[in-house]
Amino acid sequence: MKGDIEQPKFPKFMAYLAEKGMDVKVLTMMLNNKGYDYKYMTVLRKLKGETKLYWEDIVAFADASGASESIFFD
Structure with a gap:
């Protein structure tokens, strides 16, 4: 369906990036x-x-961004 908004696979990590x-x-x-x-x-x-x-x-992304690895699993 056109116009559907695609939800991110890791919303908490994406929100963390946006916050930073x-x-x-x-x-x-x-x-x-x-x-x-x-x-x-x-x-x-x-x-x-x-x-x-x-x-x-996950380890690399967390290391580079300063986030905890657990953000991918919450």
Whole structure:
């Protein structure tokens, strides 16, 4: 159906990023600055739930953003 709003796969993490004034592009830059090798589209697809999010990804995203890993499971 056209006009449906797509709900994020990880709403609390996305809200945390928005609260900190960050978006997926900024998160990707922070990941790369911390030494992780992520592309923008990869991060976007993982956060949308289009591709699998592994434990290593959760640890990397939490490390780069300053969030706790538990935010993905609440």
